[in-house]
Amino acid sequence: AEAVTETDAVVIGAGPVGLFSVFQLGLVDIKTCVIDILDKPGGQCSELYPEKPIYDIPALPTVTGQELTDRLMEQIKPFGAAFLFGEQVSELQRGEDGRFHLKTDAGREIRAKVVVVAAGGGSFTPKRPPLAGIEAFEGTSVFYSVRRMETFRGKDVLIVGGGDSALDWTLSLAPIAKSLTLLHRRDEFRAAPHSVEKMRALVADGTVRLMIGQMTALHGEGANLSEVTVKTADGEERIPVTALLPFFGLTMKLGPVASWGLNLNENLVLVDTEKFETSEPGIFAIGDINWYPGKLKLILSGFHEAALMAQQAHKYVHPDKKLTFQYTTSSTNLQKKLGVK
Ligand code: FAD
Numbered sequence: 246a247e248a249v250t251e252t253d254a255v256v257i258g259a260g261p262v263g264l265f266s267v268f269q270l271g272l273v274d275i276k277t278c279v280i281d282i283l284d285k286p287g288g289q290c291s292e293l294y295p296e297k298p299i300y301d302i303p304a305l306p307t308v309t310g311q312e313l314t315d316r317l318m319e320q321i322k323p324f325g326a327a328f329l330f331g332e333q334v335s336e337l338q339r340g341e342d343g344r345f346h347l348k349t350d351a352g353r354e355i356r357a358k359v360v361v362v363a364a365g366g367g368s369f370t371p372k373r374p375p376l377a378g379i380e381a382f383e384g385t386s387v388f389y390s391v392r393r394m395e396t397f398r399g400k401d402v403l404i405v406g407g408g409d410s411a412l413d414w415t416l417s418l419a420p421i422a423k424s425l426t427l428l429h430r431r432d433e434f435r436a437a438p439h440s441v442e443k444m445r446a447l448v449a450d451g452t453v454r455l456m457i458g459q460m461t462a463l464h465g466e467g468a469n470l471s472e473v474t475v476k477t478a479d480g481e482e483r484i485p486v487t488a489l490l491p492f493f494g495l496t497m498k499l500g501p502v503a504s505w506g507l508n509l510n511e512n513l514v515l516v517d518t519e520k521f522e523t524s525e526p527g528i529f530a531i532g533d534i535n536w537y538p539g540k541l542k543l544i545l546s547g548f549h550e551a552a553l554m555a556q557q558a559h560k561y562v563h564p565d566k567k568l569t570f571q572y573t574t575s576s577t578n579l580q581k582k583l584g585v586k
Pocket residue numbers: 257258259260261262263264280281282283287288289290293294298299300301332333334335363364365366367368369499500501502531532533534542543544545547
């Protein structure tokens with residue numbers, strides 16, 4: 246396990262609401278660490294609709310999901326939040342020291358004075374290919390993301406899919422794998438055209454094998470995969486595979502949030518509308534993950550919730566300090582924090 250990370254506040258989820266909470270917490274001198282299972286910020290905005298325009302963000306008549314994410318990242322930059330991407334918060338408990346102890350699925354431990362659950366529609370989770378016995382190979386031979394490229398050195402790698410993840414990893418892993426096969430159900434790719442071009446060049450020079458078809462069976466012993474049966478227009482073929490990377494897209498699942506002992510209302514975390522605090526003092530829930538009478542799952546509601554949450558979080562993180570209401574427009578104190586004065 247890695248060293249324990251210490252911070253004032255952990256924000257679970259780097260969707261638009263989690264990102265804006267870094268700003269509101271920063272204004273009241275709370276340091277944050279933001280964790281997301283995705284490998285990038287933006288939550289639903291960047292994962293589900295990066296190029297679609299949003300029309301109801303105050304003062305931005307039209308902004309795409311990706312642009313909103315980029316602007317939020319720029320706005321919170323002065324506060325120097327730590328970002329942990331590609332990790333899921335799996336455990337959350339109050340420790341004997343009164344602080345919250347969190348663990349991620351990568352074995353990292355984090356301690357914080359307050360926790361902000363901004364988990365949206367839940368964890369983005371990879372879709373599992375419908376193949377018998379695949380679970381047994383997961384984590385040893387079957388991977389849904391690349392945490393360390395070294396894992397794939399000298400392996401017979403099979404990458405399945407036609408999107409950006411499949412193509413990007415084909416290009417990155419081809420030089421270190423023993424062999425690399427890219428399998429997609431048709432000879433058309435959704436990935437960025439320049440990646441597709443590069444992939445075709447690697448296929449042409451024999452570095453990568455491209456197969457059009459689908460997997461029908463996995464073969465191996467225990468957790469170790471050795472071969473995969475691939476069905477193509479020419480029939481079935483068993484190819485040597487010691488590492489399989491299926492990129493079949495993502496779905497959202499509530500995930501570990503349900504097991505943290507917070508009061509729920511139909512899979513949403515119940516909060517008050519004054520502080521957006523959960524049934525556990527010091528744990529807040531903002532954005533799409535929370536519920537209260539009248540809740541609207543809109544980005545602008547989440548922004549408001551973040552502002553009120555930060556007021557209460559300040560009481561836990563700086564119990565000896567009084568908070569006075571200030572405007573960013575006129576407070577030199579706030580402007581210093583923002584780095585504009
Ligand atoms: P999310 O964006 O869902 O982000 C939550 C993040 O938390 C995710 O990245 C997830 O991976 C992460 N996470 C969850 N659990 C864990 C865990 N245990 N560990 C680590 N990470 C975790 N809203 C509007 O206001 N206007 C619109 O026009 C609009 N259009 C939309 C169009 C579409 C197609 C969709 C799908 C949604 C639209 N929405 C719109 C809704 C809007 O996107 C959501 O309200 C918003 O994304 C909620 O933000 P959030 O930060 O609460 O959560």
